[in-house]
Amino acid sequence: MTPRQQAFLARPFALGAEPAPQYPPVPVPTLLLASLLPPHVVAVESFGARGGDWRAGLHPAEIRAMAHAGDKRRREFAEVRVRARQALEALGEPPVALLPGPRGEPRWPHGVVGSMTHCAGYRAAAVARRSDGTAGLGVDAEPHAPLADGVLEMVADPAERAHLAALALLRPDVCWGRVLFSVKEAIFKAWYPLARRELDFLEARVRLSVDPGPEPAGGFRATVTVPGPLPAAAGRWRVAHGVIASAVEVPAAGP
Incomplete structure (x- = not known):
């Protein structure tokens, strides 16, 4: 079983055990x-x-x-x-x-x-x-809540975990592990239709950036470490109304 499949199987426990989020009027x-x-x-x-x-x-x-x-x-x-x-x-x-x-x-x-x-x-x-x-396009949404115990180690390599720890010092109000999870899911959704094979979580290395201002939002850049149609990707993430959303667009190759 691949690391991504293991993390995916852990998701129902991470999400299903949580109480349903209470959303303010939108x-x-x-x-x-x-x-x-x-x-x-x-x-x-x-x-x-x-x-x-x-x-x-x-x-x-x-x-x-x-x-x-x-x-x-x-x-x-x-x-x-x-x-x-x-x-x-x-x-x-x-x-x-x-x-x-x-x-x-x-x-x-x-x-x-x-x-x-x-x-x-x-x-x-x-x-x-x-x-x-x-x-190609990849979008993902996740509840803004911490990952279940043990999932981050399957989603992020040591360098990424250190990166998230540094971001947590800057913005402790953000569930950075879940943001990374969402970003990688968006990348995988863009990757699969182009490559016709799944991408493991640890086969995409992500760096997140944070916008100035009070709202949790920013960008991301990723390097895919296996051969394929998407060696690099860039996109955006944002937290609003209790939801993390992330998106990546893959531009068509030039002439």
């Missing part, structure tokens, strides 16, 4: 993920959970794909796909089914790249056209 629209991406990328996001029939707004093929799933999985699947379909509509795309691929990755329409994410109380999707210069 103005509409809330630009959390959208604030991390360039203007040609369309991001749609929502806080809270959608009530009613989970099938509302889904394509018939998506409903069939979830026929044997549990209620929690169905609602997560449905809510994030409703956001993705809204993003595609804003991009001018027809309402096609967004079925999962072999590793659970969404299958986007031809010429479109995208990424979805959800955590307790938050759903988001981002899409862009390849013709606008985007080769």
Whole structure:
């Protein structure tokens, strides 16, 4: 089992054992993920959970794909796909089914790249056209809470852990281990559709930066240590309303 798979298996214990976050009233629209991406990328996001029939707004093929799933999985699947379909509509795309691929990755329409994410109380999707210069996207959201014991050692190498310790002296109000986790998840979501293989947590080395000002936000740069289509990546992260969001856009190669 790879380190990333081990950490992923630890996530339900890290997240599921936590009480559900209590979110303050959020103005509409809330630009959390959208604030991390360039203007040609369309991001749609929502806080809270959608009530009613989970099938509302889904394509018939998506409903069939979830026929044997549990209620929690169905609602997560449905809510994030409703956001993705809204993003595609804003991009001018027809309402096609967004079925999962072999590793659970969404299958986007031809010429479109995208990424979805959800955590307790938050759903988001981002899409862009390849013709606008985007080769890949990766977005992730996590609750702003510490990682479970032992997970950081699977996510970060010693140099990264020392880096997080230094950041904690600068901003002790930020759950830096979870920020790093989210950033690496965003990188992996951008990597997989391009490389068609998974990336372990320790195969991406990340350095985080912090913006001046009171809000927890900043950038990141990453080096991928295995051969592949994404030797380096850069993006943004932000904490708002109890959620960590991170995003990376992979520009298309020049002529």
